[in-house]
Amino acid sequence: MSDSTQKPKREILVIGAGGVGTMACVALERSGMARVTAVLRSNYEKVVRDGFDIESVDHGKLSGWRPSHVVNKVPDASLQRPFDYVLVTMKNIPEITKIAEIIAPSMTPNHTTIVLLQNGIYIEPPMIDAFPTNAVLSGPSYIGAHERNGHVIHDDSDRYHLGVFHNTQLDHKYEQSILEDFASVYNGDGIEHAMVVRDIIRYRWKKALWNGIYNTMCAITQLDNAAIRRSGGEYSLIRPGMAEMAAIAKADGYDLGENIVDEMVDATPIELSFRPSMLVDVDKGNPVEVEVILGNALRVARREGVQTPILDNTYRFLKLIQNRLLVARGYIDEPRDIPTADFI
Amino acid sequence: MSDSTQKPKREILVIGAGGVGTMACVALERSGMARVTAVLRSNYEKVVRDGFDIESVDHGKLSGWRPSHVVNKVPDASLQRPFDYVLVTMKNIPEITKIAEIIAPSMTPNHTTIVLLQNGIYIEPPMIDAFPTNAVLSGPSYIGAHERNGHVIHDDSDRYHLGVFHNTQLDHKYEQSILEDFASVYNGDGIEHAMVVRDIIRYRWKKALWNGIYNTMCAITQLDNAAIRRSGGEYSLIRPGMAEMAAIAKADGYDLGENIVDEMVDATPIELSFRPSMLVDVDKGNPVEVEVILGNALRVARREGVQTPILDNTYRFLKLIQNRLLVARGYIDEPRDIPTADFI
Numbered sequence: 048m049s050d051s052t053q054k055p056k057r058e059i060l061v062i063g064a065g066g067v068g069t070m071a072c073v074a075l076e077r078s079g080m081a082r083v084t085a086v087l088r089s090n091y092e093k094v095v096r097d098g099f100d101i102e103s104v105d106h107g108k109l110s111g112w113r114p115s116h117v118v119n120k121v122p123d124a125s126l127q128r129p130f131d132y133v134l135v136t137m138k139n140i141p142e143i144t145k146i147a148e149i150i151a152p153s154m155t156p157n158h159t160t161i162v163l164l165q166n167g168i169y170i171e172p173p174m175i176d177a178f179p180t181n182a183v184l185s186g187p188s189y190i191g192a193h194e195r196n197g198h199v200i201h202d203d204s205d206r207y208h209l210g211v212f213h214n215t216q217l218d219h220k221y222e223q224s225i226l227e228d229f230a231s232v233y234n235g236d237g238i239e240h241a242m243v244v245r246d247i248i249r250y251r252w253k254k255a256l257w258n259g260i261y262n263t264m265c266a267i268t269q270l271d272n273a274a275i276r277r278s279g280g281e282y283s284l285i286r287p288g289m290a291e292m293a294a295i296a297k298a299d300g301y302d303l304g305e306n307i308v309d310e311m312v313d314a315t316p317i318e319l320s321f322r323p324s325m326l327v328d329v330d331k332g333n334p335v336e337v338e339v340i341l342g343n344a345l346r347v348a349r350r351e352g353v354q355t356p357i358l359d360n361t362y363r364f365l366k367l368i369q370n371r372l373l374v375a376r377g378y379i380d381e382p383r384d385i386p387t388a389d390f391i
Numbered sequence: 392m393s394d395s396t397q398k399p400k401r402e403i404l405v406i407g408a409g410g411v412g413t414m415a416c417v418a419l420e421r422s423g424m425a426r427v428t429a430v431l432r433s434n435y436e437k438v439v440r441d442g443f444d445i446e447s448v449d450h451g452k453l454s455g456w457r458p459s460h461v462v463n464k465v466p467d468a469s470l471q472r473p474f475d476y477v478l479v480t481m482k483n484i485p486e487i488t489k490i491a492e493i494i495a496p497s498m499t500p501n502h503t504t505i506v507l508l509q510n511g512i513y514i515e516p517p518m519i520d521a522f523p524t525n526a527v528l529s530g531p532s533y534i535g536a537h538e539r540n541g542h543v544i545h546d547d548s549d550r551y552h553l554g555v556f557h558n559t560q561l562d563h564k565y566e567q568s569i570l571e572d573f574a575s576v577y578n579g580d581g582i583e584h585a586m587v588v589r590d591i592i593r594y595r596w597k598k599a600l601w602n603g604i605y606n607t608m609c610a611i612t613q614l615d616n617a618a619i620r621r622s623g624g625e626y627s628l629i630r631p632g633m634a635e636m637a638a639i640a641k642a643d644g645y646d647l648g649e650n651i652v653d654e655m656v657d658a659t660p661i662e663l664s665f666r667p668s669m670l671v672d673v674d675k676g677n678p679v680e681v682e683v684i685l686g687n688a689l690r691v692a693r694r695e696g697v698q699t700p701i702l703d704n705t706y707r708f709l710k711l712i713q714n715r716l717l718v719a720r721g722y723i724d725e726p727r728d729i730p731t732a733d734f735i
Binding site: 264269270274279283284360366367368371 | 628
């Protein structure tokens with residue numbers, strides 16, 4: 048046990064208690080080093096009454112499990128002990144919700160650290176813009192966990208790379224100590240969930256090669272990851288798309304190596320067929336994370352002058368599908384005028 | 392009445408008795424100049440028993456209507472008087488059926504003229520390859536007509552441009568006389584259905600600007616023609632896609648003019664929203680005419696060295712969707728190996 052176990056329990060707010068968020072609550076509480084407040088929405092009444100029922104590859108069966116506090120709205124930090132960490136695991140769809148606005152009530156300036164366990168690339172700068180005195184930790188999750196009305200199936204281990212996203216107004220050493228502290232708490236249950244890394248943006252770019260390509264292209268074609276390859280998509284779209292994403296990363300200062308496309312394709316064996324999360328969302332009629340997974344990468348491409356014809360079109364098609372999903376769910380009205388502005 | 396009315400009745404085989412084909416049967420029979428044999432499939436028993444029930448913008452209400460002959464397979468030309476014309480109105484999906492193989496039994500060399508009232512660009516050369524001694528007429532239909540089990544709603548007038556697709560082994564004058572004869576029969580009911588033109592390929596390219604773009608992009612995004620424009624698609628995909636198609640046509644020798652994109656967009660008012668036929672097919676799970684509408688155009692682009700990044704990607708996505716539809720309908724087995732060949 049590290050020295051950090053001697054410190055008082057960290058006050059941690061977890062926003063977004065789907066599969067990722069609930070398993071974060073479990074790991075943090077089980078460390079004995081944290082007191083977790085979980086913000087629930089659709090499953091709030093169920094969990095208050097019965098707790099979570101969890102079948103976890105990391106923690107076994109947990110019946111009627113609850114974190115220290117369960118609330119149904121983001122708490123006002125001025126009315127209680129300040130939060131040390133606000134952990135965000137919500138889906139990140141800026142067309143619908145601004146994460147910074149959601150977490151704002153729970154933030155204490157100069158104190159609360161934001162931890163983003165969410166998909167996407169360059170999702171951190173809006174947090175730093177909104178909370179310039181607070182540190183930001185960033186961790187692209189690889190967990191497999193699905194929650195439905197308080198029942199969680201957690202079938203792939205909760206592991207992620209975790210790093211500082213540097214806030215230029217803060218001291219590096221301070222940010223580093225926060226990173227070490229949070230990782231020690233999250234790993235305090237004896238499992239190495241969080242792998243501390245020096246350069247988290249590199250890991251996010253690497254994940255963007257998978258998420259920005261398989262997720263988006265499977266969502267458009269409604270084919271799973273194996274069927275899209277077998278149907279000719281591996282060479283017509285998947286590999287060229289990944290090569291464009293690697294070129295954006297390189298122009299941004301992150302050379303992922305000559306063999307990165309082969310590595311990313313080989314990382315998912317063809318025998319392992321599944322519907323990527325964005326395709327599952329389209330299947331269900333849910334809006335998708337097109338902006339943080341693909342739009343942000345393409346904004347870097349435009350800034351750096353990288354040509355990305357395949358990803359541009361993937362984005363254009365996916366934005367139109369997103370529009371259809373947003374209208375169908377009532378998040379936006381169907382536009383009445385024809386937009387003429389540039390598409391990014 | 393022209394001299395052609397003095398000739399014996401033309402023997403005409405109509406293959407594909409959906410909306411387009413049935414209304415062709417009606418026009419041809421009503422001229423009094425043709426004896427039509429219609430090849431029916433799913434509606435054969437129903438039409439033999441009850442005839443067609445038709446509500447037509449051109450012909451009014453027709454109850455229990457039948458052409459001269461109704462058959463359920465393509466007749467063997469050697470067993471009867473040869474057909475003067477074989478009119479094809481089937482959907483053209485080479486992945487499933489080769490039109491040349493289907494019509495082969497009904498063709499008499501040096502005599503039968505093929506008339507293609509089908510979608511697509513450069514759908515005629517495979518016919519000339521298969522039947523080098525026969526003339527080919529070509530007419531991209533604009534009819535609005537839908538058939539279901541013998542009941543036809545015909546709500547947009549049956550009009551089309553009709554021209555010769557030149558067979559280099561045949562004499563121009565012979566082809567021209569055939570064209571005039573067929574048009575006089577089809578228009579013999581007193582309505583100008585067929586508008587004879589000198590250069591049918593130009594009209595097919597023009598139609599490709601609409602079909603190759605709206606049909607394909609609406610099918611991928613599952614948005615109708617108006618919603619795709621209002622959602623930003625007019626400037627991100629529709630207009631750039633049309634401009635690429637116009638560039639292919641120009642490289643092929645058909646300059647459609649500087650304002651063709653504006654003309655084609657303006658041709659469909661934003662107030663008129665409908666689901667293009669290819670989107671309706673995707674809605675129903677039916678395979679789509681991706682090869683004749685888009686693939687053939689892109690093969691011209693590759694031959695002429697025209698860059699078409701947007702249409703290339705449209706084709707790549709649509710081919711994957713087509714693969715999904717073909718597998719789901721059982722037309723092909725799911726591929727087991729990963730193709731590596733070029734995509735066109």
